[in-house]
Amino acid sequence: MSSVRQTETIPEWKREEVDELVDFVESFNSVGVVGVTGIPSRQLQAMRRDLHGSADLRMSRNTLMTRALEAVGGGVDELTDTVAGQVALIGTNDNPFGLYKQLEASKTPAPINAGEVAPNDILIPEGDTGVDPGPFVGELQTVGASARIMDGSIVVTEDSTVLEEGAVVDEDLANVLTELGIEPKEVGLDLKGVYSEGVRFEPDELAIDVDDYRADVESAAAAARNLSVNAAYPTATTAGTLLAKASSEAKAVGLFAEVESPDVVPDLIGKADAQLRALAAAIDDDEALPEALRGVEAAPAPEAEADTADDTDEETTQDVEETDDDADEDDGDDGGEGLGAMFG
Secondary structure: OHHHHHHHOOOHHHHHHHHHHHHHHHOOOEEEEEEOOOOOHHHHHHHHHHHOOOOEEEOOOHHHHHHHHHHHOOOHHHHHHHOOOOEEEEEEOOOHHHHHHHHHHOOEEEOOOOOOEOOOOEEEOOEEOOOOOOOHHHHHHHOOOOEEEEOOEEEEOOOEEEEOOOOEOOHHHHHHHHHHOOOOEEEOOEEEEEEEOOEEEOHHHHOOOHHHHHHHHHHHHHHHHHHHHHOOOOOOOOHHHHHHHHHHHHHHHHHHHOOOOOOOHHHHHHHHHHHHHHHHHHOOOHHHOOHHHOOOOOOOOOOOOOOOOOOOOHHHHHHHHHHHHHHHHHHHHHHHHHHHHHOO
């Protein structure tokens, strides 16, 4: 009953605003909440223009955004816990990883003001500050920088960490950083959470290195392909390799068994010719040889055609080569007997 009374007392303009926010949320595949704290109005408008075409930004009161997310439900309402401080809704039809990458790329360096919390360690680098000798050297030393006057200029003699991450910036440090043109913070839309196609993503889950991720996927795909080939498990990707492997193995068996197949006969003839030449070269007595074989040098037996694809695993290739070697040894005896019969 209390929720009904509360709804009845909502002003009409708030109802209309909630309805528009609901339409906004439901019109995108991915919806998130972004922090806009500390972003000047002009810079925020520039960011909205940069996002045009890939994402839309919608600002409203936090209470109304919460009501809209709860009204949509279906998991989107999980984002209500991120609606705190200065925030806005962001919607896109792209994937949330692309959205996160785009928002991070759009962030720009900005000076930090007194009273703000350091987003990371603040360092004043070694080098010439370009500031003429004067009170500024004392200001640098006050904030913790190693500085001295050298060759008519104020020089920071070593990299100096003047404030650690999470500490509050005081006025002295803010003035020194401004004088040096150091901008230690980034200004931009800070993604707090995204809901996309039934899944909620946290910012750290979206902060991935695309190149490393691609390399991991490619490595996994290669490992799966090798497993499929080694296990003789045919897939659309490995069928060609498996057929080539089977053809090579069948050819090796044909050579070993001296099967007079049209595909094997040329290799059998080449093999026999090599064995004949090897035997002829080993005979010192030319008179014992036919004229055509006198002075013939031994030639290595030709290997079977490498039908197997380049990416067939080394173990498989090695097995095929060992089979060929066995065939050479066994066939050598038969070839010797044939030559013995030829020469009486």
